[in-house]
Every structure is written in C-alpha cells, then in structure tokens.
C-alpha cells in the first residue's frame with residue numbers, strides 16, 4: 502500500500518486506534534492503512550516486556566498484562582489506540598511514577614516510506630528510535646512495539662475528590678501546595694467538567710482531583726490524601742482500592758465514540774494565585790458533552806528523563822494543561838472550538854516551551870505549517886526535520902502533526 506500511495510501520489514492515512522482528534526487516522530480521496538485488526542499483545546512475564554501490535558487499544562494491553570500483575574504506562578481512556586498514543590508520548594495514571602508510554606518503549610519494528618523494514622531501539626537505529634518517542638507517525642509505519650512493563654500492586658489505591666464551584670479556588674490552591682513534594686508513586690490529574698446524570702453529582706460543573714497511588718503501602722497513600730483533604734475538604738469523594746482494568750476504563754463513558762472534538766494544550770510550572778485566577782476565569786464555562794479541562798501533574802519519573810533523550814518536547818514543566826471539547830452536533834463546532842482557543846490564549850502568558858502533539862486538534866490555514874515547530878520548539882524541531890529528511894524525504898507520512906522535510 503505504501504508503494505501504491507507513493508506511485509499514485511495519493512495522501513496516506515495510517516490508522517491505529519482511530520482516536521486522533523485532529524482526524525489524522527483517516528483521509529478523503531486517499532488511502533487509509535487501517536491497522537485496527539492487528540490487536541495482538543504478548544506478555545513476556547520474566548523480562549517484564551510486552552509486545553503490542555499496532556491496532557491494539559489501551560484496553561487490549563491492560564487486559565493482557567493484568568493477570569501477571571504488570572502494567573504498561575498508558576492513557577486514561579481505554580478505547581484509545583496504543584500506536585498513536587505511544588508515538589506522540591502517552592500520559593496517564595502512571596506518568597509520574599513511570600514516565601510516558603514512549604519512555605517505556607524498548608523497541609519498535611518500522612516499515613519506512615520505501616518499504617524497508619527496520620528495527621529501532623537504543624542499540625539499533627538509535628536516531629529513528631529517538632524520533633519515534635514523541636515525534637508521532639512521521640517516520641514510518643510501526644508494525645510492532647515492545648514496551649517495558651512495571652509491577653503493579655493489586656489492588657491500586659485510587660480515587661476522586663470532588664469539589665463544587667465555590668470550593669475550586671481552595672482546592673486548586675491546596676493542590677498547588679500538595680504537588681510541591683509529592684512522592685512519585687502518586688499520580689494525580691485535576692479535571693474540571695460537567696458529569697452526565699449517571700455520575701449523580703448534579704448539574705453544576707465539578708472539579709475532580711483524581712489520583713492513582715501505585716505503592717503497595719496504601720496507608721502511606723491514604724495519609725497523603727488526608728493532607729489534601731485537611732486543606733481542601735471535598736464536597737464528595739470516592740477513594741479506595743481499585744482493580745486496574747476497571748480504573749483504566751472508568752472514564753470511557755465521558756468520551757463516546759463518534760464525537761466531534763478539538764483540543765489545545767500548554768505546559769506550565771507556576772500554579773500560584775494569578776494562574777489559578779486565569780484558570781477559574783474560563784473553568785466555569787465547561788459544559789457536559791462539550792468542554793472540559795485537565796491538569797496533569799508531571800515531574801517524577803517523567804521529569805527525570807533527560808531532555809535530549811526523546812523527541813517529546815519538554816520535561817521540565819510541572820503541569821500539563823489540556824483544554825478539550827467533545828460534542829456531537831456540527832452546529833456546535835464554532836462555539837466549542839472557540840472556547841478551547843480562548844481558554845488556551847488566557848493561559849498562554851504562563852505557558853512554557855512545547856505542546857503535546859496528541860493533545861492538539863486540527864488547525865487550518867497558515868497555523869498548520871507552524872504547528873509542529875511550535876509543538877517541539879525550534880531545536881527539537883530542527884533535529885526532527887533532519888530525521889524526516891533521512892527517513893521520509895518525500896513526506897509520504899504527512900497526515901500527522903507534520904514535520905515537513907527540507908530537501909538538501
């Protein structure tokens with residue numbers, strides 16, 4: 502199919518789990534290389550390695566590893582494809598404790614634009630291996646991923662502290678203090694959203710501090726949560742032992758298949774009163790089956806990976822903000838896209854270098870060409886361009902946040 506696309510000059514979409522919000526998993530008037538049927542996962546328990554085919558979802562991997570007490574760090578919605586997630590980065594409930602999905606990639610098999618089969622790892626084709634960890638689908642089709650898995654206590658301690666709008670400022674200030682010295686076994690994510698009726702929290706938007714504590718010492722985790730509770734007593738909460746596959750799919754209902762979507766993101770390190778006020782300025786506008794906000798607390802194992810070790814854009818920011826919209830009615834496109842843009846603009850004064858490509862929606866017009874440069878920052882982008890020149894000089898793989906090759 503790669504040769505056909507090249508010869509016919511047809512645009513080629515490479516599709517794994519089909520969850521690209523920018524729509525890169527499909528194309529009109531072109532060819533779609535749909536890998537969605539290739540969902541095999543093989544666990545090597547002894548070496549804690551997991552081999553994953555390119556159409557596997559996060560649920561496929563979690564289901565395969567759980568019986569061995571193992572987990573690969575993945576994302577938080579279980580129907581997402583591993584392929585796109587890992588190639589862009591992969592943030593979720595194990596990011597602080599274990600790094601990105603991409604940080605746990607040991608090796609990948611890649612088919613290049615010319616049909617060459619390459620193995621990429623730290624030892625073999627290391628430049629390509631660098632680019633696969635954050636550079637998206639720019640360099641070839643990955644036919645197999647091998648990830649390192651971690652031992653996971655069973656059960657894990659997980660939970661949600663839930664706050665009504667009048668307590669958001671208190672909660673965010675307490676969260677800011679709490680995250681100054683958290684042990685990295687604690688993986689928290691703040692979400693501001695409206696929940697559908699089955700969650701039984703009412704119609705108002707809520708701020709949720711969700712967390713996974715991945716040490717077997719549940720008492721220590723509970724003591725940490727008590728510290729946060731003492732500073733910001735939640736209006737509602739649900740905290741306790743969780744089965745990993747259940748936890749990993751607990752939020753699936755919030756993102757129904759067939760939705761329209763758009764999102765923007767920013768990394769930042771300050772979470773002081775000025776930043777909290779900026780966040781609260783747009784947070785109350787979130788709507789159910791419309792818009793929401795997530796703040797991932799990073800640092801920990803994620804932050805220890807040297808900046809130059811992978812193509813992922815920025816390891817130093819303490820927080821990563823994702824402003825998103827999911828909706829069904831095309832008549833809502835303009836309003837909900839505008840919300841994400843406006844909220845992102847309000848946070849821009851505090852943003853640091855880099856954007857996470859997997860949390861970027863489709864852009865049109867002149868912004869498109871700039872997207873990847875802005876996402877990676879000029880230095881990393883330059884290195885990615887050199888890699889692109891080497892592995893895909895004709896830009897066969899261009900339906901992605903594209904690294905545009907520059908002919909020598």
Ligand SMILES: Cc1cc2nc3c(=O)[nH]c(=O)nc-3n(C[C@H](O)[C@H](O)[C@H](O)COP(=O)(O)OP(=O)(O)OC[C@H]3O[C@@H](n4cnc5c(N)ncnc54)[C@H](O)[C@@H]3O)c2cc1C
Nearest residue numbers: 517518519520521526576577582584585586591592638643
């Ligand atoms: C509901 C929802 C929840 C999400 N939650 C998270 C989250 O918790 N954490 C997180 O980090 N991200 C999350 N994401 C973002 C997700 O990581 C990206 O959208 C990712 O690209 C999805 O991968 P996919 O394989 O499903 O997508 P696809 O649409 O199939 O592919 C996306 C991109 O990857 C490329 N690609 C896919 N397969 C291959 C392959 N085998 N070889 C080379 N290139 C390939 C495609 O060309 C395309 O550019 C979420 C997305 C959605 C829609």
